[in-house]
Amino acid sequence: MFGIFNQKKIAGEQANAAESDDDLKKKMELIRNRAPVPTLWLFGKTGSGKSSIVQRLTGSDEAKIGQGFRPETKFSRRYDFPNGEEPLLRFLDTRGIGEAHYDPTEDIDSFHSSSHLVLVTVRLVDHALDSLVGPLRQIRRDAPDRPVLLVLTCLHEASPEQDLSAGSELVAESSAPIHGQDEIDESLQQLIDLKRKQFEGLFDRVALIDFTHESDGFSNSGFGEKNLKRLILEMLPAAYRQTWAAAMSTQLEGKSELQRRAHWQILASSALAATASAVPIPWVNMPVVLAIQTRMIRKIACIYDQQMTSKHWFALSNVAGTQVAVRMASRELLKFIPFVGIAASIAGAFAFTFALGKVADWYFSVQAQGKTPSDEELRTIFADQLARGHKLWETPSK
Amino acid sequence: MKLLLKQLLNNPRIVVLFFVWTLPCILYVILGVIALFQTGWLLTLVWVLPLNWLVAWLISTYWKPTLAQRSKHIAAPELPEFWAERDQSAMQIVESFRASIAEVDESVFTDPQRYINDVQSLSRQLASHYYRKKEEEALHPVTVVEILAVVHLAVEDLEAWTQQNFPGSEIATIGHFSKIPGITKQVGNLSNLAYLASMIFQPIKVLAYPIYRKSGVVATELRSEIVTTIYQKFVQMAGFYLIEMYSGRLKAGSRVYKERFGHLVGAVRHAQGDRSKLDQINPQSISIALVGQVNAGKSSLVNHLLRGQHAITSIMPETKQVNRHRFPIADSSIQISLLDTPGYSDSLITRESSAEILKGVLSADIVLLVLAANSPAKQSDVQMLNELMKHYREHPELKAPRVLGVVTHIDLLRPVQEWQPPYDWRSPKTAKERSIHDTIDYCRELFGDAIQDYVPLCLLPQKSNEQSAVDDLLELITSEVSQGQAVALVRAYYDQFQKGRLERVVDQVANLVKHSIRKK
Ligand SMILES: Nc1nc2c(ncn2[C@@H]2O[C@H](COP(=O)(O)OP(=O)(O)O)[C@@H](O)[C@H]2O)c(=O)[nH]1
Ligand SMILES: Nc1nc2c(ncn2[C@@H]2O[C@H](COP(=O)(O)OP(=O)(O)O)[C@@H](O)[C@H]2O)c(=O)[nH]1
Numbered sequence: 052m053f054g055i056f057n058q059k060k061i062a063g064e065q066a067n068a069a070e071s072d073d074d075l076k077k078k079m080e081l082i083r084n085r086a087p088v089p090t091l092w093l094f095g096k097t098g099s100g101k102s103s104i105v106q107r108l109t110g111s112d113e114a115k116i117g118q119g120f121r122p123e124t125k126f127s128r129r130y131d132f133p134n135g136e137e138p139l140l141r142f143l144d145t146r147g148i149g150e151a152h153y154d155p156t157e158d159i160d161s162f163h164s165s166s167h168l169v170l171v172t173v174r175l176v177d178h179a180l181d182s183l184v185g186p187l188r189q190i191r192r193d194a195p196d197r198p199v200l201l202v203l204t205c206l207h208e209a210s211p212e213q214d215l216s217a218g219s220e221l222v223a224e225s226s227a228p229i230h231g232q233d234e235i236d237e238s239l240q241q242l243i244d245l246k247r248k249q250f251e252g253l254f255d256r257v258a259l260i261d262f263t264h265e266s267d268g269f270s271n272s273g274f275g276e277k278n279l280k281r282l283i284l285e286m287l288p289a290a291y292r293q294t295w296a297a298a299m300s301t302q303l304e305g306k307s308e309l310q311r312r313a314h315w316q317i318l319a320s321s322a323l324a325a326t327a328s329a330v331p332i333p334w335v336n337m338p339v340v341l342a343i344q345t346r347m348i349r350k351i352a353c354i355y356d357q358q359m360t361s362k363h364w365f366a367l368s369n370v371a372g373t374q375v376a377v378r379m380a381s382r383e384l385l386k387f388i389p390f391v392g393i394a395a396s397i398a399g400a401f402a403f404t405f406a407l408g409k410v411a412d413w414y415f416s417v418q419a420q421g422k423t424p425s426d427e428e429l430r431t432i433f434a435d436q437l438a439r440g441h442k443l444w445e446t447p448s449k
Numbered sequence: 450m451k452l453l454l455k456q457l458l459n460n461p462r463i464v465v466l467f468f469v470w471t472l473p474c475i476l477y478v479i480l481g482v483i484a485l486f487q488t489g490w491l492l493t494l495v496w497v498l499p500l501n502w503l504v505a506w507l508i509s510t511y512w513k514p515t516l517a518q519r520s521k522h523i524a525a526p527e528l529p530e531f532w533a534e535r536d537q538s539a540m541q542i543v544e545s546f547r548a549s550i551a552e553v554d555e556s557v558f559t560d561p562q563r564y565i566n567d568v569q570s571l572s573r574q575l576a577s578h579y580y581r582k583k584e585e586e587a588l589h590p591v592t593v594v595e596i597l598a599v600v601h602l603a604v605e606d607l608e609a610w611t612q613q614n615f616p617g618s619e620i621a622t623i624g625h626f627s628k629i630p631g632i633t634k635q636v637g638n639l640s641n642l643a644y645l646a647s648m649i650f651q652p653i654k655v656l657a658y659p660i661y662r663k664s665g666v667v668a669t670e671l672r673s674e675i676v677t678t679i680y681q682k683f684v685q686m687a688g689f690y691l692i693e694m695y696s697g698r699l700k701a702g703s704r705v706y707k708e709r710f711g712h713l714v715g716a717v718r719h720a721q722g723d724r725s726k727l728d729q730i731n732p733q734s735i736s737i738a739l740v741g742q743v744n745a746g747k748s749s750l751v752n753h754l755l756r757g758q759h760a761i762t763s764i765m766p767e768t769k770q771v772n773r774h775r776f777p778i779a780d781s782s783i784q785i786s787l788l789d790t791p792g793y794s795d796s797l798i799t800r801e802s803s804a805e806i807l808k809g810v811l812s813a814d815i816v817l818l819v820l821a822a823n824s825p826a827k828q829s830d831v832q833m834l835n836e837l838m839k840h841y842r843e844h845p846e847l848k849a850p851r852v853l854g855v856v857t858h859i860d861l862l863r864p865v866q867e868w869q870p871p872y873d874w875r876s877p878k879t880a881k882e883r884s885i886h887d888t889i890d891y892c893r894e895l896f897g898d899a900i901q902d903y904v905p906l907c908l909l910p911q912k913s914n915e916q917s918a919v920d921d922l923l924e925l926i927t928s929e930v931s932q933g934q935a936v937a938l939v940r941a942y943y944d945q946f947q948k949g950r951l952e953r954v955v956d957q958v959a960n961l962v963k964h965s966i967r968k969k
């Protein structure tokens with residue numbers, strides 16, 4: 052799947068690139084701008100659960116979630132996940148419609164052009180919506196083709212006696228009755244119908260969720276999450292689906308904080324590498340992909356609090372099963388160019404970077420415990436993860 | 450002198466009491482004089498009395514009371530509950546005017562020009578306070594009838610006051626004003642009488658008479674102090690009614706005013722701030738408006754207060770128009786109605802509904818703002834309060850109702866699944882108590898002074914509150930009733946006045962039409 056390039060050519064190209072960090076930076080910027088980063092615009096009243104969604108989908112604590120009685124998001128902002136250098140997902144978190152002393156027009160203007168999907172968050176039992184419906188109408192008028200997903204949150208408020216989250220997720224297809232559980236409260240259906248009426252013509256599909264905090268004692272603090280992810284996938288423009296699918300594919304529950312951070316870093320770097328290899332300009336991608344991989348490994352080492360030494364570089368590049376070229380370049384960025392094996396295809400670039408990241412992840416986590424993994428172990432992991440990487444990047448079926 | 454005797458004869462009780470009280474003193478005096486006479490010390494001691502007078506005279510000459518001290522004799526008046534803020538600041542103008550009045554002598558009351566002048570210049574100052582225009586133009590809206598009404602009312606009040614402070618004096622009308630110097634003369638007469646009496650026991654005092662005459666200045670001074678006090682009181686009273694006049698409440702003439710407000714003013718003064726006495730004023734009806742966003746729990750609150758299912762509550766927006774419910778509260782003759790309004794902020798709300806809400810709020814004497822604790826989006830509540838305050842700023846003659854915050858849905862605060870009242874949110878210890886406490890804090894931050902007090906409640910019938918939370922709310926409402934009554938009274942008065950004026954205009958037009966038809 053991935054070809055091995057003529058070493059000489061590559062070396063020449065690398066030398067060129069290494070000569071100019073600035074040049075590389077420019078190229079990276081180019082790639083970054085081309086990367087299909089799914090951008091979700093969260094639009095809803097304050098306390099309706101915008102930040103909760105970001106947190107649930109990313110597992111990151113960056114988005115501050117309120118206690119429910121005071122607006123917690125002080126500024127509207129663009130939130131690149133996991134970071135601005137290798138963005139995988141992008142959230143536009145609006146401060147909160149209906150919040151006292153806040154005028155949303157400016158935010159609406161600045162978010163308007165840069166999003167692929169609007170998530171309108173509404174608490175199911177909240178009918179005080181005039182502050183939301185007005186601006187939403189404007190947003191819809193400005194971009195009628197951009198999909199809008201109506202996310203109805205806080206379901207527990209509608210059924211105080213029953214813990215809905217104990218059952219299977221609820222699905223509400225457009226204008227059809229909700230299904231998913233055997234016994235659904237009649238008032239729940241009424242409320243959803245009312246919401247459809249209140250937002251008539253302003254949304255395309257509906258998701259039902261309850262992301263109430265774990266400590267609040269519901270059976271499932273991610274109720275409706277699966278369905279939400281699926282709907283987002285289906286509604287995103289085709290070009291962005293792949294990234295979304297890859298990002299949402301792994302269950303992170305039960306993983307440690309460090310493992311999670313490493314995982315997101317690997318996914319983000321792999322996706323960027325895939326973008327880079329899709330650039331049709333010959334030899335632009337090459338050093339850039341290498342730079343992305345190098346940076347990824349550095350960052351993983353950093354996550355596990357490990358020093359990057361040539362010993363590590365050697366161990367990792369050796370394991371990748373490629374013709375090793377540990378090359379002592381003069382420039383910092385490309386001081387070690389570990390890998391020569393580069394994918395010819397986009398999926399290959401993704402999978403290769405992914406597998407490499409996973410190996411590094413495992414390697415450093417073992418190192419952090421004071422052990423040294425054997426080459427054999429590393430090699431097995433690399434092979435497994437390579438296959439997994441390929442699967443991840445397969446075009447998701449609609 | 451004659452007056453004093455007449456007064457004493459009319460009141461034998463006082464004579465008897467006076468006699469019984471003073472008998473031992475007189476006895477001691479007589480015995481003392483006899484004893485002194487026998488020891489032969491009398492001649493040396495007899496000079497003490499005129500010496501004291503001399504000292505008193507010297508002190509009074511060189512130690513004059515300052516104006517400020519003098520004006521302290523009169524306490525600032527208790528302000529009626531129905532006074533708007535503008536009226537209250539007007540009273541400060543009256544007080545500083547009164548304090549600036551220099552010493553006056555008895556002649557002031559026999560010289561009507563003097564006090565009419567003073568009332569007029571005070572009225573000018575007040576007019577510019579009310580109309581914020583140049584003083585000359587300001588007097589324009591005041592009629593002669595009104596000035597007379599003011600003086601009349603002030604004198605009426607003065608009567609009660611002087612009788613309290615100077616028993617035996619009668620001034621009930623302007624005609625009696627000239628009697629005020631008479632009261633002070635009695636003070637002089639009294640001291641003359643005392644001197645004469647003392648001469649009986651002390652013949653030698655005859656020699657000291659010239660000094661006594663000189664010390665008569667003390668009595669005069671005392672007298673002019675009394676006059677000044679009474680006059681200042683008059684000015685204060687007049688100021689009070691001028692304020693009533695400028696606020697427009699006196700326009701319909703002093704009789705109606707007395708009927709409508711008199712008992713309230715009187716009651717406030719009489720009760721000296723004890724509001725419970727106000728409840729005894731003839732029964733009034735007041736209305737309490739429940740406002741808030743849709744589904745905040747307004748209808749639930751009605752049911753909660755009335756202890757039953759009176760209003761339809763629903764998880765869907767249900768209340769479409771303003772509904773009135775009677776709300777009897779224990780041991781009170783006041784009729785209270787609860788106005789359940791449709792919630793605002795509903796995107797499907799009709800224009801009529803919005804108008805209904807506004808009408809309901811503006812006709813309320815107490816406003817309960819129902820706030821859902823679990824929804825931080827409170828911009829529309831802030832807007833509603835601003836609207837309310839704007840209305841009362843534009844109608845400064847009306848008294849603004851008090852706004853109380855009822856914070857509902859506290860059961861849904863975190864931890865969400867916990868509901869085990871009682872919760873002592875004022876000094877929070879558990880997580881739930883902290884949530885409630887912080888919610889109220891946030892509301893305070895947001896609404897500031899616009900909301901006087903808060904009660905957090907869960908209104909879901911399935912989840913009962915502890916008794917004390919319910920009591921808290923009832924207590925709070927009850928304590929606001931007298932304030933609400935004052936609001937209602939002022940509003941009713943203006944409504945009546947406007948209506949009366951309209952009727953008069955209609956009558957006049959009708960007469961005119963009839964007249965012209967007949968002519969043809
Ligand atoms: N997202 C979400 N939040 C919920 C839900 N149910 C309860 N919550 C709580 O509602 C509050 C939402 O706050 P936040 O996410 O900060 O809302 P934002 O202001 O829209 O960002 C938090 O206290 C959540 O724990 C739900 O179904 N979805
Ligand atoms: N959990 C909970 N629900 C409440 C509370 N107060 C009202 N509700 C529910 O909220 C919904 C709307 O209440 P309603 O009184 O009709 O609101 P209104 O629109 O303001 O009149 C109803 O389903 C009530 O049962 C409360 O304190 N806690």
Ligand SMILES: [Mg+2]
Pocket residue numbers: 098101102103115116117123124144146
């Ligand atoms: Mg937020």
Ligand SMILES: [Mg+2]
Pocket residue numbers: 747748749761762767768789790791792
């Ligand atoms: Mg209602």
